[in-house]
Amino acid sequence: MASCMVVVIEVLCIFGLVSSQIVTLGTCPQVKVQENFDLNKYLGKWYENRRYANWFSLFSNCVTAEYSKLSETSVKVNNTGWLYLSNEISTAIGNAVVQDGAKLGVRFSEFAPFGAYWVLSTDYTSHSIVWSCEESPKGAIQFNSQYLWILTRSPKGVSETEMDRLFDILHGYGINTDIRKLKPTKQTNCFGRNMKM
Numbered sequence: 168m169a170s171c172m173v174v175v176i177e178v179l180c181i182f183g184l185v186s187s188q189i190v191t192l193g194t195c196p197q198v199k200v201q202e203n204f205d206l207n208k209y210l211g212k213w214y215e216n217r218r219y220a221n222w223f224s225l226f227s228n229c230v231t232a233e234y235s236k237l238s239e240t241s242v243k244v245n246n247t248g249w250l251y252l253s254n255e256i257s258t259a260i261g262n263a264v265v266q267d268g269a270k271l272g273v274r275f276s277e278f279a280p281f282g283a284y285w286v287l288s289t290d291y292t293s294h295s296i297v298w299s300c301e302e303s304p305k306g307a308i309q310f311n312s313q314y315l316w317i318l319t320r321s322p323k324g325v326s327e328t329e330m331d332r333l334f335d336i337l338h339g340y341g342i343n344t345d346i347r348k349l350k351p352t353k354q355t356n357c358f359g360r361n362m363k364m
């Protein structure tokens with residue numbers, strides 16, 4: 168029985184690895200989101216600085232997210248990255264809606280359900296911590312899958328001291344920032360971008 172549990176957990180972990188989440192046992196951690204979230208100040212371009220390792224993003228660098236206003240409570244999302252193995256630019260266009268303060272929902276097809284996009288912390292001008300968590304249906308084994316991105320306004324990211332502060336926020340909620348899980352996204356020598364700079 169015990170060894171069976173280990174196999175189940177391993178399978179879940181593998182699933183987590185290929186489907187862009189971190190899977191852990193237990194329910195989702197309780198978090199606070201950014202107070203007085205201001206969508207207007209959040210608009211514009213962000214550089215993906217770190218993300219939980221995931222299958223899709225495994226082979227992409229230079230990822231940016233651009234938010235442009237559609238209405239007071241919704242934005243167009245343009246996620247663009249460079250697939251360096253095939254040397255192709257890949258773009259996903261979607262939209263995000265404010266559901267409750269800094270809790271947004273995002274989707275990339277009008278037929279898809281909205282996925283959670285919670286802004287845990289942003290100062291609008293240098294960083295944003297985006298996180299979401301889903302719980303498995305109540306059953307024999309309770310587990311949760313988490314997504315995490317740190318976005319920065321500058322492709323160079325933020326200072327080490329500032330990154331430590333952001334990590335402290337995450338540690339306060341019990342969110343994993345281990346380098347093996349939360350990988351830096353390369354933002355140098357980007358196709359057509361840094362070359363011009």
Ligand SMILES: *[C@@H]1O[C@H](CO)[C@@H](O)[C@H](O)[C@H]1NC(C)=O
Pocket residue numbers: 231233245246247258260
């Ligand atoms: C999405 O963003 C990329 C990179 O900034 C840009 O080249 C592309 O034109 C944008 N696409 C749309 C549909 O907005």
